[in-house]
Amino acid sequence: MSEMQSARRGRPGYDQQGILAVAVAAFNEYGYDATSIGMLAERLGLSKSAIYHHFGSKDEILDRALDSALSSLEAVVEDEPADAGGGAAGRLERVLRGAVHVLVDQLPAVTLLLRVRGNTDVERTALSRRRTFDRRITALVSAAQSEGALRDDIDASVAARLTFGMINSIVEWYRPGGREGADRLADDVVAIALDGLRKR
Amino acid sequence: MSEMQSARRGRPGYDQQGILAVAVAAFNEYGYDATSIGMLAERLGLSKSAIYHHFGSKDEILDRALDSALSSLEAVVEDEPADAGGGAAGRLERVLRGAVHVLVDQLPAVTLLLRVRGNTDVERTALSRRRTFDRRITALVSAAQSEGALRDDIDASVAARLTFGMINSIVEWYRPGGREGADRLADDVVAIALDGLRKR
DNA sequence: GTCTATACATTGATAGAC
DNA sequence: GTCTATCAATGTATAGAC
Numbered sequence: 001m002s003e004m005q006s007a008r009r010g011r012p013g014y015d016q017q018g019i020l021a022v023a024v025a026a027f028n029e030y031g032y033d034a035t036s037i038g039m040l041a042e043r044l045g046l047s048k049s050a051i052y053h054h055f056g057s058k059d060e061i062l063d064r065a066l067d068s069a070l071s072s073l074e075a076v077v078e079d080e081p082a083d084a085g086g087g088a089a090g091r092l093e094r095v096l097r098g099a100v101h102v103l104v105d106q107l108p109a110v111t112l113l114l115r116v117r118g119n120t121d122v123e124r125t126a127l128s129r130r131r132t133f134d135r136r137i138t139a140l141v142s143a144a145q146s147e148g149a150l151r152d153d154i155d156a157s158v159a160a161r162l163t164f165g166m167i168n169s170i171v172e173w174y175r176p177g178g179r180e181g182a183d184r185l186a187d188d189v190v191a192i193a194l195d196g197l198r199k200r
Numbered sequence: 201m202s203e204m205q206s207a208r209r210g211r212p213g214y215d216q217q218g219i220l221a222v223a224v225a226a227f228n229e230y231g232y233d234a235t236s237i238g239m240l241a242e243r244l245g246l247s248k249s250a251i252y253h254h255f256g257s258k259d260e261i262l263d264r265a266l267d268s269a270l271s272s273l274e275a276v277v278e279d280e281p282a283d284a285g286g287g288a289a290g291r292l293e294r295v296l297r298g299a300v301h302v303l304v305d306q307l308p309a310v311t312l313l314l315r316v317r318g319n320t321d322v323e324r325t326a327l328s329r330r331r332t333f334d335r336r337i338t339a340l341v342s343a344a345q346s347e348g349a350l351r352d353d354i355d356a357s358v359a360a361r362l363t364f365g366m367i368n369s370i371v372e373w374y375r376p377g378g379r380e381g382a383d384r385l386a387d388d389v390v391a392i393a394l395d396g397l398r399k400r
Numbered sequence: 401g402t403c404t405a406t407a408c409a410t411t412g413a414t415a416g417a418c
Numbered sequence: 419g420t421c422t423a424t425c426a427a428t429g430t431a432t433a434g435a436c
Contacts, residue, residue, distance in 0.1 A: 036428075151398070188358055
């Protein structure tokens with residue numbers, strides 16, 4: 001949790017996790033390209049070459065962080081109990097809530113993931129995994145439409161993108177310890193996405 | 201509209217607008233920091249110093265692009281006919297539709313705006329204008345709740361952020377010439393934001 | 401596991417000719 | 419309005435001592 005050396009013991013040494021946390025925070029603050037290894041070294045209280053002892057390249061730091069975020073998001077879809085009831089619409093609602101929780105719990109890594117543009121191989125690989133995730137969400141929306149649970153006058157792909165656009169935008173403003181907890185936030189997202197803001 | 205020299209006459213020369221269009225496209229493709237003046241020069245078929253004849257600095261190019269996007273967004277709120285009926289809820293719906301149209305019409309510039317992080321003075325000024333815009337939207341949501349037109353069990357600020365998060369996410373996938381036009385897309389956004397995806 | 405020193409490329413920007 | 423040539427600064431990454 002802290003920015004300093006994690007658990008283990010020993011006074012001076014960082015491990016990969018400790019460096020990773022500081023690096024991801026800096027990448028989110030200044031942008032990946034605008035964050036130099038020198039800046040990371042300064043924040044860590046290390047020399048530049050000490051960082052290269054833990055990671056082979058700047059790209060590799062990014063790779064680790066993106067993999068962490070993607071694995072958590074993928075787990076939301078894969079570990080979802082498909083037989084928990086509610087059909088496809090029920091599954092979709094559970095996935096929406098799960099995604100909000102991942103965003104909140106892994107805010108820095110997911111924030112970084114959502115800003116990736118595809119400049120390098122590492123970024124392109126991450127984007128590819130994101131697209132696979134998106135397809136699964138679209139399939140879920142489509143199935144829920146076929147069931148008759150969701151309106152079908154909006155294209156499933158557009159509905160999925162807009163809904164996850166709403167969820168993903170949470171990283172732009174949510175800060176842990178604020179007024180809304182993750183559960184409340186997930187309620188709000190589901191309420192708007194499924195029932196809308198209009199009073200009835 | 202084209203990427204080459206606009207109107208005026210003369211074979212060789214670019215003007216600011218022509219350079220700006222190419223620069224914004226490159227900034228969106230690689231990110232502002234990852235796009236060097238040298239890359240811009242290559243894309244334009246110019247030397248680096250030719251670009252500095254038109255703009256004083258790389259920052260100034262960004263400044264022009266962001267100002268263009270912000271002016272268009274601000275105009276949506278300012279030029280909205282407040283007396284066109286529907287109360288605050290009506291005003292909000294017109295603003296949502298207007299924002300979608302600005303996103304589609306000025307896709308490159310707005311895309312760039314939405315990726316600004318606040319690293320430089322130029323970026324911080326742009327972020328400040330964005331925040332003012334956001335506050336006006338939140339005030340509109342709040343007024344619509346007070347009228348009884350919108351549900352008030354969701355915080356106005358959260359509702360405004362989630363709704364505009366949905367709209368802003370359009371820049372991540374919308375491409376002109378696709379199946380959905382701007383009007384249809386605005387319909388979909390308003391449908392989900394106000395009435396939700398659930399069939400009733 | 402950390403350091404100093406350094407290699408080497410690329411960056412944003414300027415000078416001055418045409 | 420464009421060019422070539424060049425600058426100082428900064429970038430990633432490596433070598434080798436401790």
